[in-house]
Amino acid sequence: MEKLPEIRNYTFNFGPQHPAAHGVLRLILEVDGETIVRADPHIGLLHRATEKLAESKPYNHTIGYMDRLDYVSMMCNEHGYVLAIEKLLGVTPPIRAQYIRVMFDEITRILNHLLWLGAHALDIGAMSMFLYCFREREDLLDCYEAASGARMHATYYRPGGVYRDLPDKMPQYKPSIWHNAKEVAKLNENRQGSLLDFIWDFTNRFPTRVDEYETLLTDNRIWKQRTVNIGVISPERAIALGFTGPMLRACGVEWDLRRKQPYEVYDQLDFKIPIGLRGDTYSRYLVRIEEMRQSNHIIRQCVEWLRKNPGPVIINNQKIAPPSRVTMKKSMEAMIHHFKLMTEGYALPEGEAYAAIEHPKGEFGVYLVSDGANKPYRLKIRAAGFPHLAAFEELVKGHMISDVVTVISSIDIVFGEIDR
Amino acid sequence: MSDLEALHTLIHAELNSFIQKSTLAYGELTIEIAPEHIREVAFILRDRPELDFKLLVDVCGVDYLHYGLSEWETNAATEKGFERGVDMSAMQHPHLTRPRFGVVYHLLSLNKNHRIRIRAALEETHLKINTVTDIWPAANWFEREAFDLFGIEFVGHPDLRRLLTDYGFIGHPFRKDFPLIGNVEVRYDAKLRRVIYDPVSIEPRILEPKVIRNDNRYQE
Numbered sequence: 001m002e003k004l005p006e007i008r009n010y011t012f013n014f015g016p017q018h019p020a021a022h023g024v025l026r027l028i029l030e031v032d033g034e035t036i037v038r039a040d041p042h043i044g045l046l047h048r049a050t051e052k053l054a055e056s057k058p059y060n061h062t063i064g065y066m067d068r069l070d071y072v073s074m075m076c077n078e079h080g081y082v083l084a085i086e087k088l089l090g091v092t093p094p095i096r097a098q099y100i101r102v103m104f105d106e107i108t109r110i111l112n113h114l115l116w117l118g119a120h121a122l123d124i125g126a127m128s129m130f131l132y133c134f135r136e137r138e139d140l141l142d143c144y145e146a147a148s149g150a151r152m153h154a155t156y157y158r159p160g161g162v163y164r165d166l167p168d169k170m171p172q173y174k175p176s177i178w179h180n181a182k183e184v185a186k187l188n189e190n191r192q193g194s195l196l197d198f199i200w201d202f203t204n205r206f207p208t209r210v211d212e213y214e215t216l217l218t219d220n221r222i223w224k225q226r227t228v229n230i231g232v233i234s235p236e237r238a239i240a241l242g243f244t245g246p247m248l249r250a251c252g253v254e255w256d257l258r259r260k261q262p263y264e265v266y267d268q269l270d271f272k273i274p275i276g277l278r279g280d281t282y283s284r285y286l287v288r289i290e291e292m293r294q295s296n297h298i299i300r301q302c303v304e305w306l307r308k309n310p311g312p313v314i315i316n317n318q319k320i321a322p323p324s325r326v327t328m329k330k331s332m333e334a335m336i337h338h339f340k341l342m343t344e345g346y347a348l349p350e351g352e353a354y355a356a357i358e359h360p361k362g363e364f365g366v367y368l369v370s371d372g373a374n375k376p377y378r379l380k381i382r383a384a385g386f387p388h389l390a391a392f393e394e395l396v397k398g399h400m401i402s403d404v405v406t407v408i409s410s411i412d413i414v415f416g417e418i419d420r
Numbered sequence: 421m422s423d424l425e426a427l428h429t430l431i432h433a434e435l436n437s438f439i440q441k442s443t444l445a446y447g448e449l450t451i452e453i454a455p456e457h458i459r460e461v462a463f464i465l466r467d468r469p470e471l472d473f474k475l476l477v478d479v480c481g482v483d484y485l486h487y488g489l490s491e492w493e494t495n496a497a498t499e500k501g502f503e504r505g506v507d508m509s510a511m512q513h514p515h516l517t518r519p520r521f522g523v524v525y526h527l528l529s530l531n532k533n534h535r536i537r538i539r540a541a542l543e544e545t546h547l548k549i550n551t552v553t554d555i556w557p558a559a560n561w562f563e564r565e566a567f568d569l570f571g572i573e574f575v576g577h578p579d580l581r582r583l584l585t586d587y588g589f590i591g592h593p594f595r596k597d598f599p600l601i602g603n604v605e606v607r608y609d610a611k612l613r614r615v616i617y618d619p620v621s622i623e624p625r626i627l628e629p630k631v632i633r634n635d636n637r638y639q640e
Contacts, residue, residue, distance in 0.1 A: 044583060057628065344628065382477060386561060390561035419584060
């Protein structure tokens with residue numbers, strides 16, 4: 001009888017510069033043939049010590065750093081941070097600001113899930129999805145720009161409200177050497193009214209777009225072969241591993257902070273919480289697709305409310321929120337307030353608070369310790385993706401090398417928030 | 421908030437012998453325990469059906485070295501003129517009235533829908549606490565992070581390696597006595613043809629000083 005050759009396990013690097021690693025993730029994989037035996041994620045290649053930087057700056061300076069954590073769901077990060085500050089200050093933003101925040105949180109959720117869907121499909125091999133998803137993202141980034149002035153790093157939320165009210169006029173394209181007046185008129189068709197009109201028009205189109213994505217993927221035989229029963233996790237194990245958000249809901253656990261521990265005006269809005277059945281990659285896909293439809297529904301309710309109810313968008317407490325430019329030119333008091341806020345900021349009372357929001361990726365929490373100063377004494381960011389990636393080995397063990405890529409993208413990781 | 425008070429009473433009934441101090445503030449319940457009791461407390465919190473803290477949300481370290489110290493004098497400075505900046509060297513070894521470090525756990529119960537915060541204070545001379553990785557597997561990376569950034573040793577952790585900092589990093593960067601600018605910088609050395617470490621070439625500076633104002637604004 002011929003002796004079989006001796007086969008040894010093989011260890012190799014995946015990343016840190018791998019296009020399917022969704023950033024800078026170094027994975028050390030040990031394989032037996034093509035089966036994963038061990039996976040050790042090495043993170044921290046994007047570590048910027050955001051928490052320590054925050055400790056050296058007045059509170060408002062850190063809002064911009066929050067955008068740079070999970071850089072595909074910018075305003076949601078800001079939301080978690082300003083909620084923690086508001087909790088310690090004991091202020092509540094005006095109702096209109098709360099609706100604006102909820103609307104932008106849901107716009108952000110769609111932005112996040114669209115990028116996830118495009119990248120996930122691209123990783124599995126469906127190239128065209130990426131292009132379709134980015135087409136819709138473009139409109140939503142224009143909403144970001146119209147409201148805050150920046151397409152990505154908005155720095156729009158403030159403790160006590162939002163920076164400014166929504167614009168009455170949607171910015172329009174101008175004729176250029178690439179687009180003549182006729183083409184520009186077509187591009188500007190849905191930009192004739194206010195930002196809310198533009199968002200309303202988007203929400204009319206968007207469900208059809210999601211139907212299109214589903215036509216391409218949901219019943220696609222290749223898609224199902226690549227995702228069904230890949231990276232399965234049981235609900236008990238998911239809870240023990242600290243899973244939250246769509247990762248937990250895909251296991252069949254109905255847990256959503258927007259419903260269970262409502263913040264802002266979520267308790268007044270109508271939406272459903274989708275859950276999955278099997279806890280595999282396919283369930284996560286279905287959950288996120290349905291979440292996009294629910295977000296669309298929430299945005300529509302917010303737009304309707306915001307159209308009918310004008311009002312202030314930031315509290316009228318000038319120890320926390322700066323006075324308007326106009327009053328600043330006339331009132332000495334307002335000028336002093338402005339000067340003190342810009343040079344020193346505001347001090348928080350001594351204490352500690354933890355504020356969590358339902359981030360597109362799971363529970364995003366901010367733990368704030370204040371010693372009564374104008375800077376946080378300690379800021380801890382509980383990134384939603386962090387425990388998910390920590391459980392990566394469990395999800396991927398026993399699968400094939402090609403499934404590593406599927407599982408990484410199915411947990412929806414962004415290294416800005418994991419490395420912080 | 422009555423739910424929270426009910427939880428407070430319940431926690432006291434279940435854990436009375438372990439609790440050093442409990443606080444209800446900002447709609448949150450915090451209990452402080454001795455570090456040697458963390459595992460007993462963790463088992464009770466997770467396994468008693470009326471507590472049911474099955475989900476560990478977060479574990480983090482806190483360094484209280486500069487707690488309550490400010491970089492800008494606000495009370496007694498006007499007589500001396502305009503210079504209100506506080507000499508940082510005076511802040512190097514302040515007299516701490518509390519243990520320097522703390523480990524903070526945030527727990528959540530999905531069935532009961534309540535949260536709790538646990539804090540264990542650690543002396544700098546004995547920077548050790550038992551791991552809870554086997555009780556909540558989620559603690560694995562959180563404890564590695566706290567070890568990396570604060571140097572807190574989690575006894576019994578199966579794989580206590582650095583997580584966020586560079587390979588071969590020296591020091592624990594989130595301690596308050598670790599400079600914000602770091603100690604070393606990297607550059608490519610053309611002669612050696614590799615990346616090397618040099619001492620930092622920049623000076624630390626404070627742009628907006630930390631100010632604590634005792635104006636009783638928040639005291640009712």
